[in-house]
Amino acid sequence: MRVTLAVARDLLREALQRRWILALGVAISAVVLVLGMALRMEVVDGALAATRLFGHVVRHDIRSAEGAMNPVFQAVAYVIFYGGIGFGILACSDFGAELFSPGRIEHLLSLPIRRWQLLLGTYIGVFTLSTVGSLYGAGAFTILLSVKSGVWTLRPIVAALLASATFSAIYGAMLASALFVRSAAVAAAVGGALFVLGIVAGYRDDLAPLFNAGPSRVIFLFVTSLLPRVSQIANAAADLASSHAVDLPHLGRSLFGLEAFGLGCLAVGMWQFERKDF
Amino acid sequence: MRGLLWLVGAGAMIGAGGLLMTQGDAGTAAHKQRDNLTFPTSQRPIDREREATRTTLAPAEPAEPKEHAAPAHDPLLVALPPEAVTALVFEAGTILKAPVGQAMLACVGKEERARMDKGVAEMGKTWVDLAERVGVASLPEKGGMFVVQGKLDGFDIQKLEPHAESRTYGADTTIYDDVREDAWEFHAAVWHGSLLLGSHLPGVVEAAINRLDSGGAGTTLAFDENDAYGEIYGKVGQADLERMAPEEMKSRLHDVAAHAEVHVDAITEVLMVMDVEGSDAKQVEDLGKSLGAAMAVGRLEARREGRDDVVRLVDQSRVRPYGDRRLRAEVAVPLDIMTKSMHGCGGEE
Numbered sequence: 001m002r003v004t005l006a007v008a009r010d011l012l013r014e015a016l017q018r019r020w021i022l023a024l025g026v027a028i029s030a031v032v033l034v035l036g037m038a039l040r041m042e043v044v045d046g047a048l049a050a051t052r053l054f055g056h057v058v059r060h061d062i063r064s065a066e067g068a069m070n071p072v073f074q075a076v077a078y079v080i081f082y083g084g085i086g087f088g089i090l091a092c093s094d095f096g097a098e099l100f101s102p103g104r105i106e107h108l109l110s111l112p113i114r115r116w117q118l119l120l121g122t123y124i125g126v127f128t129l130s131t132v133g134s135l136y137g138a139g140a141f142t143i144l145l146s147v148k149s150g151v152w153t154l155r156p157i158v159a160a161l162l163a164s165a166t167f168s169a170i171y172g173a174m175l176a177s178a179l180f181v182r183s184a185a186v187a188a189a190v191g192g193a194l195f196v197l198g199i200v201a202g203y204r205d206d207l208a209p210l211f212n213a214g215p216s217r218v219i220f221l222f223v224t225s226l227l228p229r230v231s232q233i234a235n236a237a238a239d240l241a242s243s244h245a246v247d248l249p250h251l252g253r254s255l256f257g258l259e260a261f262g263l264g265c266l267a268v269g270m271w272q273f274e275r276k277d278f
Numbered sequence: 279m280r281g282l283l284w285l286v287g288a289g290a291m292i293g294a295g296g297l298l299m300t301q302g303d304a305g306t307a308a309h310k311q312r313d314n315l316t317f318p319t320s321q322r323p324i325d326r327e328r329e330a331t332r333t334t335l336a337p338a339e340p341a342e343p344k345e346h347a348a349p350a351h352d353p354l355l356v357a358l359p360p361e362a363v364t365a366l367v368f369e370a371g372t373i374l375k376a377p378v379g380q381a382m383l384a385c386v387g388k389e390e391r392a393r394m395d396k397g398v399a400e401m402g403k404t405w406v407d408l409a410e411r412v413g414v415a416s417l418p419e420k421g422g423m424f425v426v427q428g429k430l431d432g433f434d435i436q437k438l439e440p441h442a443e444s445r446t447y448g449a450d451t452t453i454y455d456d457v458r459e460d461a462w463e464f465h466a467a468v469w470h471g472s473l474l475l476g477s478h479l480p481g482v483v484e485a486a487i488n489r490l491d492s493g494g495a496g497t498t499l500a501f502d503e504n505d506a507y508g509e510i511y512g513k514v515g516q517a518d519l520e521r522m523a524p525e526e527m528k529s530r531l532h533d534v535a536a537h538a539e540v541h542v543d544a545i546t547e548v549l550m551v552m553d554v555e556g557s558d559a560k561q562v563e564d565l566g567k568s569l570g571a572a573m574a575v576g577r578l579e580a581r582r583e584g585r586d587d588v589v590r591l592v593d594q595s596r597v598r599p600y601g602d603r604r605l606r607a608e609v610a611v612p613l614d615i616m617t618k619s620m621h622g623c624g625g626e627e
Contacts, residue, residue: 046578047570060599062570064577067593205303226296235309245586250305257298264291271284 007121
């Protein structure tokens, strides 16, 4: 396990040196800083009376602060979820390609590291990276909005963790693809395709009636049954962030299924890894 | 062989993942159940449907035509006194079939129902069957009037008021007067078998019949016909507004609000829109903040009591500054608040 974690740690060290990752950190910090200075929320006895951005009234409805903040937390959860996964697909697409680049992989395999440790370590490293990124983004926005509105909640942070879990499943497929075609572009395309198909899969029950009853609908339902339910988990994350009811037992099943998909993809990658000579 | 094991393991994991995620699909129902309440801020399709099926007045030539007065068509609105400080119309036929109406009826005991249906029981009917709409008005001289619209052919007021004396009034209307020695009086009439008019004040019923017989032409209404939407609609005067308000809001409402326009959607939930108008813009804004604070306190209490249904309603309620010296309160009212003051449901009234 120590070896696996050492691989993950190396990946994190490498990620921190990347301009993309640093730019994301700086961008989140800058947005939070600007919002912190420009956003004014007038809270009177637990009711949000007015919201001003750069001195202009952007919202004049008077309602309970918690009720008023729910749609804001919901929007933040959606932005972090979809934005985070989209960014993650782009920013992490070349980790696999670089790991298996000629020279480097031979060097790594000459060390006392097993192949599965290398693959799992990379996967854990990216999962940690996405989790830290989500927590930083969600945490910064949540603290800022909580300080401004007086509504303290951890729910948007929990919602961000769901985004991280979803991305890790997609990344399992991206990493596996790098073992078939050592290309960052292909890995990004696989990630992007899974992202979009996952949004479709989340609405499979609504979309299935659009297909004629028969083989086409059965094929659609079968294929989408295996895909991560990206939009479904995004909706659950947003509901969670905005204090709406979430069916936790079913969400739990979806998350376990999601991780099983990610690990399954990783196992496909491992199968290919074992077959390859470097 | 070892490679094959990875492949079999991958298939098993992806298959199991698919199975788990398919089971998890049922969780989307919770997301779909989330709804945004639509408050009645303008005419809804159901209002237009009701309006289209409703009998309207055929305007007769008024004796002294008033300039710039639009012809009125709704007999119930014409019947309500134009000088009313409060005039509210209840779409009783719709409300009583809606969840709130059913909840309220459930609070009324059998004996009480029988007492209420006195006068119509002989027709083999109940007021719930008969009343399509009910209008109530309070007048500046501390009295009021009610109007019930429905199929009232064959309804005999004397069964309701056995001591009443009858007299003919207008074209073909009979007014029943019940005047007692202790200065208590009640006047009622059934107009064209469709409107039951009643008031404790002298002359109010006669005036209403005059307006109705003239076909509503040139009549000033208690409120605009365009504002007749929702299951409850109309205007509420300062005194009634204060009486209806929660204890902590009474004095502030008295100081600030001149009157309010009310619309309530009661088809599934009770959604109230109240446009309050005052004389001082700052005071009106402060009133809005007080209402917002009251909502926040209500939400906190509901959360503490674990009443997620109430929290959901409060979350969608809001107060919005609306034009000059006006504010619009959009409030979703929990059903039990509507029934808790009723005797049969634990209240005292």
